[in-house]
Structures are given as C-alpha cells and as structure tokens.
Amino acid sequence: MDQKKEIIVALAGNPNAGKTSIFNHLTGASQHVGNYPGVTVEKKEGKYKYKGKVFRVVDLPGIYSLTAFSQEEIVARKFLVSDQPDVVVDVVDSTNLDRNLYLAVQMMELGFVPVIALNFTDEARFIGQRLDLRILEERLDTLCIETIGNRGKGTDALQEAIFKAYQRQASPQKIHFSEEIETEIEKLFLILESKLATPFPNRYLATKLLEGDQDMTTMVMSHLEDQDELQQAIDDAIASVEWITGESPSILIGDQRHGFAAGLVREATISPPRYDRVSISDQVDSILTHRVLGLPVFFFFMYFLFWLTFTVGEYPMQWLEMFFNWLGLAVDSMWDSPLDSPVRSLIVDGIIHGVGGVIIFLPNILLLFLGIAALEDTGYMSRAAFIMDRIMHKIGLHGKSFIPMLIGFGCTVPAIMATRTLENMRDRLTTMMVLPLMSCGARLPIYMLIIPAFFPQQWHALMLWMVYIIGILLAALAAKMLRLTLLKGENAPFVMELPPYRLPTLKSVAIHMWRRAGLYLRKAGTIILSVSIVMWFASSYPKKQEFSVDQRIAAGETMSPAEIFQERSNERLEYSLAGRVGKTLEPVTRLMGFDWKISTAFVGAFVAKEVFVSQMGIVYSLGQSDSSQDSIRQTLHQNYPPLVGICIILFALIATPCMATVAATRAEAGQWKWALLQFGGLTLLAFLITVVVYQVGQLW
Template identity: 50%
Template sequence: MKKITAAIAGNPNSGKTTLFNALTGARQHVGNYPGVTVEKKEGSRIYKDCQINFIDLPGTYSLTAHSIEEVVARDYIINENPDVVVNIIDASNFERNLYLATQLLELNVPLILVLNMADVAKKQGYSFDTEKLGSFFNARAILTVASKSEGINELLDSIIEKSQIQTEQTPSPLQIHYGEDIEREIDKLEKLVDKKHPFAKKYGARWLCLKLLEKDEQIIGLSQNREILNAAEQSISHLEKLYGDSPEILIAEKRYGFVSGVYEGAVVHTVQHRHQISDLVDKVLLNRVLGLPIFIIMMYLVFKLTFWIGAHPMVWIETGFAYLSNFISGLWPQGSENAVKSLIVDGIIGGVGGVVVFLPNIVLLFLAIAILEDSGYMARAAFLMDRIMKKIGLHGRSFIPMVIGFGCTVPAIMATRILDDRKSRLTTIMVLPLMSCGARLPIYTLFISAFFAVRWHAMVMLIVYMIGILIAIILSLLLRKTLLKGESGIFLMELPPYRMPTIRGMLTHAWERSWLYLKKAGTVILAISIVLWFMTTYPKASEEKLSGLSEQDIQKAQLQNSIAGRVGLAMEPAIKPLGFDYRIGTALIGALAAKEVFVAQTGIVFSISDSSGEESLTLREKLRANYTPLQGFCVMLFCLISAPCAATLAICRKETNSWGWALFQYLGLTAIGYTVTLIVYQTGSLFLG
C-alpha cells in the first residue's frame, strides 16, 4: 500500500480543523512538536489503496517566522518534505487568505488549494475560476464545504494525483516578480548565497535571499558567512534609501499585488467585496470604457510635460554647444580649412552635441515613466493592455517586454524569456522594435520641435508612438494567423497597491536610464560620429570640380564627393519617393548602428554642407530651411518602423537562435517602413500640393 504524507496549512478560522476532522474521522492523535509547546495533530485515512497521513500544521497567516507557529509550520514543510501541501483558504475571505499561498509558492512545494466555505462565498456573490486559479500556482484548486463533507473525495483524488506527479517529475518553480530594483538585489545576493551559504541547496538560494532581505531572524542565524550578511545589509540599505520603506514591506506589497492579480483573474463575479482605496481608484482606471482613454490622456500629458519643461534647458544646451563651436572655430584664422578643426567642430560637437541637446527630454520622459511605475499605475496600464493582447493572439505577459521596449529594444527582447510558449515569444520579438525606444526620442524631438508648433508637440509625439503600437498589433495578428499559429496561455497580471513614489526613487530610476543615454553619447556615438565625419569629409573634391563655384556650392560638392555623400547619392533614387534626399540618406546609414546616430550624422552633414554664413543657425533651423513638415514626419515614420539597430539584430539572432528570424525581422520591418512612408508621403503630397 502506498503511503502519502499531506500537510494541511491555512489561516486560523479558515475551516482547517473542520476539514482535518472530515478527512481523518476518529483516526487522529494529538501531541506537541519537538521542543515547543505547539499542538501537533496527526491523522490518517485509507483511500484507493493509499494510506494518506495528514499533518495539521499550526494556523498561520504567513511563513515569515514572526511567531512560533509560523516557524513550526515552515520548518515542517522544509525539513519533512511532505508529498503534498494542502492550503486551506476561506473562500469568503479569499484575498486575505491567499497571502499564505504566495509564500508556499515561493517554497516550490507540491501544492493543492482548497477553497473552503464555498457555500458562504456563493451567498456573498463570489464565483471562482478554479482552473485559472490553479494555473497561477501550478496547483489544483478545489471547492469544498468541510462542514457538509462536500468536495472531500475530489480532494483525496487530487492528493493522490499530485503525489504521483511529484514522483514522476519536479514542477518548474513559479516566481513572483518583485520589481526591477528588488530583483537586481536578489540577483546580486543569489550568486553569493549559491556559492557560500551552507543551506543553499536545501532551502533554495532565491528563497534565502528573500528571507535575508526581509530580515528573517531564523535565516540570518543560519547564514554564518559574514560576506553574505554584509551584502544583504547593503541591499537592504540601498532599497530603504530608494523607496523610504523596508524591503520587508516592499516584498509584502508585491505579494499582495500578486494576490490582487490572482483575484482579478480568478474571481469570475462578486456582488460584495471589501473596498480599499486601490479598489475604488481601480474602478475608474481599470474601467472597460474609461481605462484606455485615461491611459492615452496620461501618456499625452507625459509628452506635453516632456516638451514644455524640457524646452528651456534644451535651448540652453543648444546655445552652449553653439558658443563652444564658435569658440573652437575662433582658435583658427577665419576661413581657414583645417582637418582637426573640422573634426572637433563638425564631427564631435556637431555629432555628439546634436544628441546631447535632447538629454533634458530624455530625463523628463524617464522621470515621468518612473513616477507611473513606482506609483503602481503602470501595472494597471499593463492590465488594460492585456485584454488587447489576448484579442490579437499574444500572451498577456508579452506586454512586459513591450513596456521595457520603450526604454531599449535589446533588454526587451531578452525579457521575452518569461514567455513559455515559443510562438508567442517569437511573435513578441518580431514586433518589439516597433515600440519607440529611447534612442528614437532624439529623432522625434528634433523633427517635432523643428517642424510643428509648440501646441502640437505632445500630440505629434503621441501619434508617432501610437502608430508603432498599432502596426505592432496588426503584425502580431497576422503572424498569429499565419506563420505562428497557436493559442496564447493564461497570464496573471499583478496589481500592486498604489503608493506615493519617493523623490530619491524617482530621481534614481530616471538618472540610471538617462546616464546610459549620456554614456552612449560619450562612447559609442562619439566613436561612430568620428567615423561618419571621416566618411562625410573624405575624399576631398579636386580643385577642378570646385573651380568657379560659390561657397555654398563648394560645400555641397565636397559633401557629395565624400564616401557618405556618394552612398547617399546612390540611395537617393530609392528614397526620393519617400521625400528624402541624399543628406537624409547618409544619416540613415549611421542609424543602422544606433538610432541616435541619425541625429549625430544630420548634425555633421549640415555643419559641413552649409555655408559659413549659416554657422550660427541651430540644426532645427537648418532642417526647417531645407525640408517641409511632411518630410519631417516621414523621416520619423521611417525611423520608427524600419531597420532596427545593429544591437537589436544581434540580440534577435541570439534569442531566436536563428539568422533567419533575425533577417526576417530586419528586412520585413524595413520593407513595411518603406511602404508605409511611401504611402504617407505620396498621399500627403497630393493633398498639400
């Protein structure tokens, strides 16, 4: 006869004792756990040729080890390794009881969720999707009424079934994501704990790291390595400074966010439930009719503030670079031609300066996004978008890398690893470059501020972002209907409680992302700018070609004779129908390396090609003098859709393990970008003359 050990865990007053009695009848005895005066109840039952031994663990609200009951329950589960853990949940108090289940999930135990008092919950208006609930916890979810012995046989069948699954295979651990900052600290600690903690294998490195961050006294006592404890203290201090709260509170909030997500996903209908502040706000922000318009208005305000506040510092930086350019030019005799002077003024200042000018907009955009993320609103935006994602055949979890894609496409593609379904993952990777990354923001800011009135800046920016999202939706739908057919899986969207972001946290998050942009401008873009300056300057045109030309025509002839100019002229017949000339063509070449380089190369081209009489003009003024608003919009459109940067191509190849998919994305998006831009420019030209 097979023997199975089942531990019964649950909150006090969840009906745990009633269920234990219904399962074991008179076959039970009571004693104390070794070394503590905590009651230990054991019982057994013969069912389908199996002897199931039940251990009724002390009633606890969590496993954080704040009380002796919590320590006893946790130690039994970890040390005794029961075949199954049966978590009793008061179905009429679902959200509160589910917190314990999140901690059992983190222990990666073979779990069965029992929603007891289902009759009371039904009277209160609750109805549960048990299949979806179980999928969130890699567990079976069962409705019972212990006082009437309803659901007992189903529970016994599930215990036998779960124990057999455990024998055959170990379930893949599911994890609650605690946010970028906490996860970063966990990753740091995990590497150290995995190598040096004496109980890393027994408890699991990640679980130990969480307990160390929560200042769990029992786990701290087990962690004898001073290096581990010091690292944990540093992580705790960093998170406290960042958020103004202890990691224990932050981690608990994320667990409750997970619980809220489970509630939204698994509770089919409720007539009565507890109303908290977050619930009341969510009634508006998550409203099926109002939610999406509010999100769009919110993003419009973000762009509005980005331009409005960023306008003045942008002009200051622009003016500063102009003064610097004039100062360095003044070190040489007026009208003299010097390669060093041209490299510094046209290549470095014209290239890198053109990118750095937009740093205020970058900082403000990331600051606004940090506020939305830290307050808890971005998770609500993800919940809203999840409904759309499902309709286009994508996994709801795809929205997470898409949000990351607004910062940078490379980590966004790496973030698709959270998707288990390969077809959903490939679809997401293919459309991620259509999320306007931070590298495109300087292009948008340059052309919007050059060609559109101030009152239209935010609206045009929003339109460009929405075009990318719309095309991504259409392409996802097409891919899921053709090359990548398949069903999308169930997704749990976590809804953390709203919180007031700390000033330190907001500034830190905004600066981290902005610093990466500035660092890129001072390294990668600087190097590429120097290369592009050389390509835009050499070879020089012969004296015969320049003979008899005006100063402006000489500059133009020199540019056209250069390597970049020749490539641009060769491209011009192909890009002219889009409204682009050879100068934009040369800038597009630079954008293949990194999107920001488009702005750098545009600055270099116009520094070299314009006559000396126009040197005091800003790049925006030069663009306005040479192109129309329609051409400016088409440049933004083409840069949005076409030819992802080299880093995106490389990471796509790595994550898909296929050059075929990488080139399909690269060439496919370029073809779509060309087609869409062609239609917009030619149609616009007809209406605008």
C-alpha cells in the same frame, strides 16, 4: 580564523516584495548585470564591505516557490544548491506574510536558515498589523529584520543580521508533514540514502520525488544505474497517498506548507491587519482599471508624459545647445583660417556638433525616463498590462507582453530581455519581433529635431503622441499577422499580481532614471562618438578641388558670397564618400521623398538611431558658423516640405532596428533567422508605408 575572501549572500523573494530596492541599498553602485550561464535569466550581483569582510550579494530572480515550474525557479534552486551561498536572505512582503513565507519554508527544506527581511513594515503598520518578532525568530530559529526597502530603512540592521547568520551557521528547522506524507517520504529517503550522493539533502529529494517534480526526478534518475526500483517506489508512494487521502501528494504537500506558514503568522500576530488600505486600492482601481475608462486614462497619462517631455525639457535643452554652440565657437577661434583646417573640422563639425547634437536631447530623455520610472514604482504599469490584456489577446499577444512593450519606450534591448517573463516561446517570439515598433529613447532625438522643424509649437506634444500611437497600432497589426501565419497557436492565460499602490521615493525614481540615462550617455560617448568621426570623415573626403560654381562665375554668372559658399559646400558633400553612397541610394529613397543627405543619415542610424541626428548635424555644419539645432531645423524647413518631415518620422519609427537590437533578438530567440526576419521585415514595411504616404501626399 576565517580566511574566506568573499561571503556569498543570496537575496531571494517573491515578485513585488521590494527585493530590488533592498539590493540597491545593500550594494549601492557596486553592481553588474549579466545572464546565468546557458539561460536567458538576468543575474544581478553587487558587493559591500561590513566589519572588515566583503559580502557578494546575488539577487536571485523573483519567484513564488522553488518548485520548477518556470526557468526562474530552476535557476534559483540550482544556484542555491550548486553555489552554496553562505547566507540566504528571504525578502517578504509584510502585508502578505502567509504567501511570502511559503518560499522560506521551502528554503528550510533545502537546508538553509534564511534571514527574514520583513519589508514594507510601514504599510503593515498602516493597516494595523503588529507582529511579535521574537516568536517568528524562535519558531524558525532565524533572524527577522524589519525593513522599508524603498527608503533604505533597516539596511544597517540587515547587514548585521547577515553577518551574525554567517557566523552562526544554524541548522534548519524540520518541516513536518502529515503522517501519510511522512511515511512515504521516509521510504524514499532510505532508498536515496543508500544509493545516491548529490548536493541536495536526501529528505528534500524524497519530498520532491513524491511531489512529482519532473526536473528533480530526471536529475535523480541520471545518477542511478538501476532506475526501476526507485521508479517503482515513487509510483507506489504516490498511489498510497492518493488511496488514503483521495488527493495527490503535490497538492497535500503544498497545502501543508501553506498551513505551516499561515499558522506561524497567526501565532506571531499581536494585532491582525485592517483592510481599509485594500478598499482604498480597490477604489482607485475601480477607475484606473475600469473596462471603459481604463484605456482613456492610460492614453491621458502617456499624452501628459509627452507634453512634459517637450514643454519642460525645452529650457534645459536650449541651455545645452547654447553651451555646445559656445564650445564650437571657442574651438573655432583657435585657428586663424578655421575653414581650411581638417583638425578644426573634425573637432567642431564631427565631434562637437555630431555628439553634441545628440547630447542636447538628454533633458528630454531624462524626463521621459523619469515619467516611466514613476509609473512603474507606483504600481500603475501592472495595471496598464491588466487594462491591455483583452486587447492584447485579440491581436495575438500575451497580456504580459505589454510590460516589455512599455520598457521598449526606453530601450528596445532591455525590452527584448524582458520577454523572458513569458513562458510560451510563441508569445516571446511574437513580442520580440514587434518590439522595435515601440519608439525607443534613441528615436526621440529624431522626433525632437524633425517635429519642431515642420510643425507649430502647439502641435508638438500631439505629434509626438501620435507617433507613439502609430507605432503601437503597427505593432498590433504585425503581431496579428505573425500569429495567423508563422507563429500560430493558442494564447496562454494571463495571470498577473497587482501590487498595492505605493508612493515612489525620489531616490528610487532617480536610480531608475539615471541608470537608463547613463546608458544613453555612454552610447553618446562611445558608439555615437565613433560613428560621428567615421561619418565626418565620409562626409569630408575625398576633397574636391575644382567646383562648377567657379566655372559659372567665370562665365559671367552673378552670385553673392553666401550663395557661392553654399554651392561649394554642396559640391564638396556630393563629392565625398558619404555623398556618393547617398547618391547611389537616392533613386530608391527618392520614392520616399529622401535626398542623398537624408539617405546617408539613415545608413548610419543602423548603428544607433541617434546617429541620424548626429549626421544631419555634421552635414549642415560643415563649413558653417551657425550650426545650432534651430539653424538646422530652419535649414530642414527651407529645403524640405512638411511631407518629407512626416516621412522621415515614419521611416525612423518603423525601419532598421539598430545593431544592438538585432544582436539581442538573435541572443534571445536563439536563431539568426528571427533577427534577420525582424530586420528585413520592418525595413521593407517602413519602405512600403513611407512610399505610399509620400506618393499619396504629393497628390494633395
């Protein structure tokens, strides 16, 4: 009786084959993300139960083959061999079977019998393709399941197929190459069989040695004391194939794998696809990727997204603001003398107004992430990278760098991790260094606080759009300077597959949106809560007992109760620890137009950008009955000119990447010097630009 606690399922497939959707539907919420040991390739795992057994699904990185040309391919191959999954599922794009089945052929060479998940079968039927699954299953001796991953269709059938494959444990079909290739593979196989014992099948190793796979050759040689005999046999085998055929073995073997896959598809095809769908996609691309029109269309989409964020998000933001104001008043009513209670001040001023001041912007965050998720799922983001490729190369960035930069509009940390798709380390470092200039979701609350405080309603979307454009332009200039100085080198060529346009499903978009929004809420409930309490304490203690305003009143000066209250509040804040830190920084930050209150808020923003809003909420709520966002905006408008508002936005955009960003840069770059250069360089750049803007602006 099988007593295995967990059945390991490896989920493999080409990029854009819909593997992530199938993974999400198989595992639901039972997922966690990390890195494979020793490398910066993302590892996603999840679990599900079926017929009394627990299946652990490992989502391998998207790859086109198991030939070790990239870190992702090396990781996928190493996992398949080292972890020996019980079942392998190969997710293939049904509209492009010839290319997708190439990976399945390589898995069979490695000793696996993959379950084939024929994804996007709705699109395949739409273009007229019909397959005889029985022929596919007989020729491959495996199970083939039709799925529509983004809708969850076929998930139950796929779970049953995985269960059957685990019980069946079939042997893989042998892939036969041409006579010249088979002869040399057999010679190498006999040498390996007598001298070597590794987790890899020896026939597979012989094939990889003949292909010239450097990773496999190094591994095999490390297991041998006498390497000369094998090296000579490899050289002779390659030379023999080249002499007979005039081609290198790697090209011939690759062509014959493709030929096997193409022949299998032709044999299983009942009716071939019509290509009307391709022509429609081409017609859409003729506009969206046009050399002249493509860029304006992209900027229009981004402007529309910001308009949506402000306009639609305004109403639920007001509802949340009303709730937190009500909650603050309700807690206030529990004390007879609320202004004298430090506990009341901690709960209302520190927690409710500190954390609440950040959470009220959640609707805007959701709308921004919703728009980005929709653009990603339709396939437009790949087009955006294609459109920007020529511009990116001119400024010293790789075309693929645009994808991490777009992700950076959500959060800089996953954007830095997304630079792993760049093969060249110079391209990765350049992209990482400028990514904080993409306005992440954590900066959005700052913009949402400052822009309405100083600019009329009709300017809000335009101002937000301009902030994002300024960040992109600064990133371009910074990248160009880096490629001319610290990171000199040739640009790598840009090759990116443009997936077909697909209508995003509500569930898929919702999962992406809530996953990102969940990170925002968790940050609000942990980091921002902790920092808000610390900042409240720093803004409240030590307590000031004597006030200069009392002496002025005693001397005969006449003031209203409201003026007296405000003067005492200002003196309390200045006397506090936060006030003293702000006063220390003020001589420098005054050059940017910042007083000690703004300076202190930016110190806390190093932990998380949203803390700036939290701290401003604390500063302007201590001892005040009305501390809504509108009242804070009104106070900002009364205390500072619009020029200071512009400087706050500029400094928030450019300066001091948050603590998590610095840590992520250190982890991905592998050295502290790049993280410290990013932090110090961007902070200095922010200071210089903001000083120039403020000083020149004052002349007007």
